[in-house]
Amino acid sequence: MARQESDGNTMSEFSSAWKARFGGEAPMDLPELAATMARKSARGFLPDPLAEELKTALFGVAQCAATTCGLQMWSALEVSAEQRDRMWELTGKQDHVRTAPWVLCFCADHARAHQISTDPGGLGTLEFFLMAAMDACFASERLCTSAEQLGLATCYVGSIRNRMPEVCELLALPDRVAPLFLLLVGREDPADPTPLRPRLASDAIRQPGGRDETYDDRMRPYFDQMSRQSDLNWSERLQNRLREHHQRGRGQLVSWLKSRGFDLE
Numbered sequence: 445m446a447r448q449e450s451d452g453n454t455m456s457e458f459s460s461a462w463k464a465r466f467g468g469e470a471p472m473d474l475p476e477l478a479a480t481m482a483r484k485s486a487r488g489f490l491p492d493p494l495a496e497e498l499k500t501a502l503f504g505v506a507q508c509a510a511t512t513c514g515l516q517m518w519s520a521l522e523v524s525a526e527q528r529d530r531m532w533e534l535t536g537k538q539d540h541v542r543t544a545p546w547v548l549c550f551c552a553d554h555a556r557a558h559q560i561s562t563d564p565g566g567l568g569t570l571e572f573f574l575m576a577a578m579d580a581c582f583a584s585e586r587l588c589t590s591a592e593q594l595g596l597a598t599c600y601v602g603s604i605r606n607r608m609p610e611v612c613e614l615l616a617l618p619d620r621v622a623p624l625f626l627l628l629v630g631r632e633d634p635a636d637p638t639p640l641r642p643r644l645a646s647d648a649i650r651q652p653g654g655r656d657e658t659y660d661d662r663m664r665p666y667f668d669q670m671s672r673q674s675d676l677n678w679s680e681r682l683q684n685r686l687r688e689h690h691q692r693g694r695g696q697l698v699s700w701l702k703s704r705g706f707d708l709e
C-alpha cells in the first residue's frame with residue numbers, strides 16, 4: 445500500500461515506516477513486512493473486546509515460538525476485569541492497563557518443571573532463569589507480531605516489576621513463577637494514535653557499543669509529539685533512567701526472586 449508523504453510524493457508503507465525509523469531510504473521495498481516495520485506501542489485502545497476464539501488462536505500461535513530445549517518454561521495469565529483497577533495502581537496508574545481489552549501477564553515459570561522433575565537442581569541456576577525469561581519473551585513477541593499482522597495493536601508494560609510481591613498476590617502466582625511484564629492487545633483508538641518511534645541507525649546496532657550521533661536530534665520530534673513534560677533528549681533520558689533505577693523498587697529483585705524459589709546460583 446502506498447502512502448502520501450508531506451512533500452506530496454507517494455511512498456510504499458514499508459519505505460515510509462523505514463524513513464520514520466531511520467530517516468533515510470529503505471534498502472528495498474518489502475510490502476509483506478510493512479505491518480512489522482510500522483509496528484508501535486499503542487496506548488489508546490478502543491473498548492471492543494476480542495473474541496475468545498481469537499484469543500485462543502493467538503495464544504496457540506505464541507506457543508509455537510522457539511523454546512529452549514523444548515522445555516516451555518513460561519506461562520501467561522489473563523488479567524481479569526476484576527483485577528484491572530489494582531493492576532492499574534501497581535503499574536503506576538498507566539491508563540492503557542485499564543482500557544486495553546486483553547491484558548496478559550507473561551511469567552518465567554519453573555513451577556511446572558519443578559513438579560515434573562525428581563532432581564530439579566538445575567532450576568537453581570541463573571542459566572535456567574534466563575532460559576525461562578527468554579522463552580516468555582520469544583512467545584510474547586510471536587503473539588505481538590501475529591496480532592499486528594491482523595491489524596491489532598499491542599503494548600508491553602514492564603512496570604509490574606516495581607511491585608513484584610503485590611502482582612504475585614493479585615494474580616495468585618505460586619512460588620517459582622516470576623511475572624516479567626504485561627502485554628496489552630486490542631484495537632488502537634484512531635483518535636489517540638502513537639507516532640512511530642525512531643531507532644538508532646543500524647550501523648550502531650551492528651557493532652558492540654556502536655553510537656549514532658544523529659539520534660538525539662532525530663528523536664526530538666517524537667518526544668514533542670508524545671508531549672512529554674520534560675525537554676530532555678534521548679541520551680539524557682537514558683542517563684536519568686540508569687541513575688534512578690534503584691528508586692523504582694527493583695533494587696531488591698534478586699533477593700525477592702530468591703525468596704520465591706529462583707536461586708540464581
Ligand SMILES: Cc1cc2nc3c(=O)[nH]c(=O)nc-3n(C[C@H](O)[C@H](O)[C@H](O)COP(=O)(O)O)c2cc1C
Binds near residue numbers: 483603638640
Ligand atoms: C519489556 C518492556 C516493558 C515496557 N514497559 C512499558 C510501560 O510500562 N509502559 C509503556 O507505556 N510502555 C512500555 N513499553 C513500551 C516501550 O516504551 C516502547 O516499546 C519503546 O518506547 C519503543 O517504542 P515503540 O514500541 O512504539 O516502537 C515497554 C516495552 C518493553 C519491551
